[in-house]
Amino acid sequence: MTPRLPQTRQWLLPAALLVAWQLAATAQEGPSILPSPVEIGQTLLETLVSGRLPADALHTFAAAIASWVICLLIGIPLGMALGSAERLRVALSLFIELLRPLPAVALIPLAILVFGFSWQTEITVTVFASVWPLILASRSGIERLHPRILEVVSTLHLRRWHALRCVITPAAFRQILVGAKLSFSLCLVVSVVAEMVGNPAGLGWGLVSAQEAMRASETFAYLFAIGILGVCANCALDFAVKHLFPGLAQGN
Amino acid sequence: QTPARTKVRVASVVSAAWLPLWIAKDKGMFEAHGLDVDITTVQNVSTVVGALGRQFEVSGCTPIDIIKARLRKLDVVGIAGNTQELTANQQMRLVTRADSPIRDLADLKGQVVATPSLNGVIHIATLNALRQRGVDPKAVRFQEMAFANMGDQLAAGRVAAAEIVEPYASASMKVGVRTLGNPMLGVADPVILTCWMASGQWARDNRGAVAAWRAALNDAIQYIQKNDQASRAVLAKWTRLPDAVAASVHLPAYTTRLGDAEIDTWIQTAVAVGAINEKASAIGASLN
Amino acid sequence: MNKMSRGLLSLATPIALLGVWGALGDPASPVAPPPQTWLTQAAVMLAAGDLQLAVLATLKTVLLSTLVAGMAGTVMGATLGARRAVSDTVAPTLEFLRSIPPPTIVPVAMLLIGAGTGLDITVVALATVWPVMLNVLQATRSIHPTLISTGHTLRLSPWSRVRNIYVPCILPGVIAGLRVAAPLAIIVALLVEMLATRPGIGRLLLTAQRDFDAPGVFALLLTVGLIGVAVNGAFEWLERSAARRLPNAMR
Amino acid sequence: MTSASGEKTILQGIDLNIGRGEFLCMVGGSGTGKTTLLRALGGFCAPTGGAVFYEGAAFSGPPAGVVTVFQDYGNALLPWRTVRGNVALGIEEQVSGAALDDRIDAALAMVGLQQAAREYPAKLSGGMQQRLQIARALALQPKVLLMDEPFGALDAMTKAKLQDQLRHIQASTGATIVFITHDVDEAVYLGDRVILLAGSPGRIASELRPALPATRDQISTKEMPEYLHARHELLERLHGAAR
Amino acid sequence: MTSASGEKTILQGIDLNIGRGEFLCMVGGSGTGKTTLLRALGGFCAPTGGAVFYEGAAFSGPPAGVVTVFQDYGNALLPWRTVRGNVALGIEEQVSGAALDDRIDAALAMVGLQQAAREYPAKLSGGMQQRLQIARALALQPKVLLMDEPFGALDAMTKAKLQDQLRHIQASTGATIVFITHDVDEAVYLGDRVILLAGSPGRIASELRPALPATRDQISTKEMPEYLHARHELLERLHGAAR
Ligand SMILES: Nc1ncnc2c1ncn2[C@@H]1O[C@H](COP(=O)(O)OP(=O)(O)OP(=O)(O)O)[C@@H](O)[C@H]1O
Ligand SMILES: Nc1ncnc2c1ncn2[C@@H]1O[C@H](COP(=O)(O)OP(=O)(O)OP(=O)(O)O)[C@@H](O)[C@H]1O
Ligand SMILES: [Mg+2]
C-alpha cells in the first residue's frame, strides 16, 4: 500500500464515514458516551494547542520508533540467518514458536519486575511483541529467493558481505518490507497498550486517564490521534522507502 | 536545617479515593512529617505488587489485594486505611436501569451484572449480598468492564445491573437508574474499601516512616474536611475530572485506621463467598 | 539431517533453557518460579477441569477468527493488489484502522455486539486480518506481468484466471500471512478474554495474575506456547502440502 | 495505423495492414520496438496515438482468436502445472474428456514434446519450455498467432521442423501469423511478407515480399534464386538500416 | 571426465578436456544436456559420477576466474540496479572511483549499451538484457567464460559485432571460452573446436576442429573453403545425430 498524498480520492472514504457519524451523533437524543466528530475535533484541537497531545504523541512515537529499530536490528539478521542456515533454523524453530504466541500483556508484569514502570518496560514488551513478523518475513524472503540469484552471486565471486548487502538483502527486500511494515504498526499498537498498563506515559496513558476522567470526547480524540499517527507514520515509511531505495521500488 | 527526609516512592491509581495522598503531597503534609514522596499513577495495582520493594515502597490497594498477596507468601503489609464505606457516606451502588423489571437482588438470577474486577472488593461484596439474600452467586453472570463503560452498557441493555461507585454512580443516575442497594454495607458498617500497603521489609525497617505516613494522611484528611473547595481543586488537578464533576463529586469517607480486625472482616467474607479457599483468618496483614 | 536428529535438535534449546531455570530458580520466587512449580500448578488446574475448558474455548476463538481473517485478508489483499485505484482510495482508512489498539476496540465492540462469541471473533479477526492482507497484496503485485498476459492471451474466463493464475501465485502469500496471523490471533484472543472476561485461557491468566499466582501464570503461558507450536505445526503441514501440489510455485 | 509509447516514444508513425491468412515476419535490431508492436497487436498495450483494429473494430484486451507467444517463455508457463496441464490451460474450459486429451496430444506432437508430457516446466530445458508455450498456443487453434522470437532458443534441426510445421498449420487453418525473428533465413523462408523495423523511436523502415511458392521445403526452397535474392536484399537493408 | 544426473540420468560418459585459451563451442539438439554440462563446468552442480577438474584441482562452487552467462537472462539481472549498477556488481569491491567507471564504460561499450546505462533492466528489450549480462561478465575480465546461448536473442548485426568482439577479447586476454549455441554458422565461426552433444542421456557424439586462421572476419572467413567445409560437416553430423 503506497498512499500518494496529493490525491483527493483517498480522503473521500474517511470523510464520508465522518459525515455519517456526525449525522448519527446529532440524531441521537440525550447524553451519550459517543461524542460527535465535531466535538472530538474541538477537543483534538484543544489538546493539540495545550501541548499535551503533541507531547504524548511524541513519547509514543519515540518509543515505537526505538522499538522498531531494535526489531529491525534483531529481526532481519536473525530471520535471514534462519533462512540460510538449516541447523540454526531447526535448533531455534520450536523455541521461537513457543515464544511467539505469548501475549505482551501477560509479560508486562514480568517486565515491570525487572524495569519497573518505565520506558524500558514499554520498549522491551513492544519489541517482544513486534519482532516476530520481521523474523518470519526475512526468513521466507531468503527461502523464496530465485535460485538463479544465488548462482549469480557465486559466479561473480562476490564476497559474502558484499553479496549479502548488494544482492541477497535487496532481492529479499520486498518480502522483508512486508514484515517491517507489519512490525512497525505492531510497534505503535503495542506501545500504546504497554503505556496503558506498564508505563504511565504517552498516548496510551492519555487514553486511559481521559477515560477515567470521564472525558468521552477526549478519549476519542486520543483514539483518533493514535490512528492518525499510524496513518502518518505509514505514509512516512512508504515515502522513506521510495526515496531511500529508489531502485528497490523499481522493477522487481 | 531540616533532617534528611525519608524517600517514599508510591504507586496509586487515579480516583477520588486517593485525594488524601495528593493533598498531603501538594499541601506539604508529607514534608512536614519528614517524608519525600514520589507519586506514580498506574492503571492497575495488581501489577504493582511485583515492583513493591524495588520500584515502590508503598502502593494503594484494597484489603483483598493484601489478603491474596499474603496467601501467596508475598512480603507485603497493610500500613494504613484510606477510605471506608459507611451508612453516612456511601460510594458504592448496585444499580439497574430505571425501567428495568428487576426490583430486588433475587431478580438477578440468570442475568448479567457488570463488575469492575472479578473477585475484587466490590465484586466480593456483591456476591456476599446475593448470598445473604439467599441467591446462589453462581446463578448470576458477571461481566468485567471499566466503570466508565457501565452506563452505556446498562442503557444498551447489555447488562442487567452494574456494580458502580462514585462519581460514576452519580453520572449514571442522571441517565435514569434505580439502585438495588449498597452491597458493601452488608460486609460491615463501616468497612474498609481502599487502603495502603507496603513492602514488608521496608515497613519493618522504617516503622518511623510508616507512622509519619499515617500522620501525614491524617493531616490531609482533616484538611479536606476543612477546605472543601481547595481540596476539590487538587482533585481536579490530579484526576483531570471536568471542573463541574470535580466540584460536585461525592467524596468518600477517609480514614487511616487499618488493623487486623478490618482485614479479618474481608477474609471472612471472601471465604464465605468462595473467592479464596484458605480457612486461616489471622494472617497478620497489617502492621500495628 | 534425519527426522530424529531434527526433532532432538529442535527440542534442545527450550529444554536446556528450562533445565537451567529449573536448577537455578527459587521455587518460592513470587515472580519467576522455576518450571517444576508450573507443572504442579497446571496439575491443579487440570484436576479442576478449568484448563481443558479454557484451552478449548481459546482454540475455538483462534481457529474461527483466523479463518475469518484469512478469507477477508485474502480478498482484500488480492483486490488491493490487482487494482491500484482501489488501494489508493482505501489505503489511509485501512492504515487508520490498523493503528487502533485492540484494547480500545473491546469496549466499543462490547457495546455494539455484546460480550459473546461474536465479540471474540470480531475483535481478533480485526486485529489479525492485516498480516494476511499485506502478504497477499505483496504476492499479488509480484505476479510476473508475462504470466498475467498469458491469462489474457489465452482468453481464460475471469474465474479460470483467478483459479489458475492468481490463486496459485498468492497462495504462498496467504500462508505466510496466516503464519504471522495465527499467533497474533492467540495473543489478541487472550487479550479479549482478559478485557471482556470471556471464557478462555486469558481469563485464567488474569485471575492468576490478580491472585499473584506466578506458577499459575507460567503454567498458562507454557500452555499458550504449546498451542502456538501446535498451530504453527499445522501451518507448516499446510505449507508443505501446498508445496507438493504447487511445485516450484512456493519460492 | 498505430504509434505507441511508454515514458519515451518507442514506436512512431507505424502504418501496417495485415491481411487475413498472411504470414508476416518482423525483423530489426535489438530494442527497435518489435516486441512493443507485437504487444500492441496482441491487445496488451494501447497505443498513445492512433489505433489498432482487428476485423474492422478497435479493441482493448486480446481479441478472440488472437494468441500471443511471449519472448520470455520462462515466465509464461505455470510452474505448478505439468506440460499437459499447461497445454490444457487455454482449452479445458471449452473441451473436455477424450477430446481434450486428443487436442493436447496433437499439440504436443506438433512440437515434439510427447515424451515430456508429465514433467513440470522447471525440469525442461530452455528450448523445451519455448516449444511448450507454442504447443499451448497451437492447441487453441487460433485465427491469429503472434509470436515473439519463438524459435530463438531452438537448435537448427528442431527449428527447421517447427518452421515447416508452422507453415503447414497456417496453410491448413488459414491462420494469420505475425512472427518476430532475428534469423534472416527464417524470416525469408517463413514470411509471405517481411517488415523491417529500425531506428529509435522505431518505424517500419522497409518491406519485402519474397516471391516464393506457398509450399516450401527446407532444401529446395532455400536453393531457389528468389530465396537467395530475397535473403540478400533483406541483409542489405538490415545493414543499411543499422547504419 | 564427467557424468551428471538429476532424478534421471541427463549426461553419461562425458570425457572432455578443455585447453587453456581454447574457444570451445557446444551444439546439440534441444534437451541434450548442454546447459547441464555447462553448469557442471561452472561449479553449480556436482556430477553424480566422475569429477570435474579446473587447473588440476576438483572444485565445488564456481572456481575463481570462471564466470557463467546464464540462458535465462531475465532472472540473472538485479532489477533494482540500473544497467551500470548491474555491471558494477562483480567489480565494485576490487576497483573504485574513476577506474570503476572506466571498466563499466568499457564493458558497456563492448556490447553497445552505453545509451541505456541509466535504465533499469525491466525497461530493456530481451536482447538488451542479454547483452547486459554479457557486459557484467566481461567487466570481471574472467579467465574462463561459460556462455549459454548468449547471442540467442540478438539480431544478426548485433550478433556479428559481438562475435568479433568476443574473439578479440579472447585473443587479447587469453581467456578460455565455452560457448553454447544453436547457430551452426556461429559455432564454426567462433570455435577453435566444436563439440556436438546428442542422445538422451546426452553424450559427446562428435568433435570438430575448423581449420580457420586465428583472426577471423565476418565476410572473408565465411567464404573460405575450410569454413564452408566445417559448416557442412557439422550440419551433416547434427542431422546424423538427430536420426
Ligand atoms: N516497460 C518498458 N518501459 C519503458 N521502455 C521500455 C519498456 N519495455 C521496453 N522499453 C524500451 O522500448 C524499446 C523497444 O523495446 P522492445 O522490447 O520492443 O524491443 P525489441 O525490438 O523487441 O528488442 P529485442 O530484439 O532485443 O527483444 C527499448 O529501447 C526498450 O528500452
Ligand atoms: N532441474 C532439473 N531437474 C531434472 N531434469 C532436468 C532439470 N533441468 C533440466 N533437466 C532435464 O535435463 C535434460 C537436459 O537439459 P538441458 O537444460 O541441459 O538441455 P539443453 O541441452 O541446454 O537444451 P536447450 O538447448 O533446449 O536449452 C532435459 O531433458 C531436461 O528435461
Ligand atoms: Mg523483443
Ligand SMILES: [Mg+2]
Ligand atoms: Mg539450455
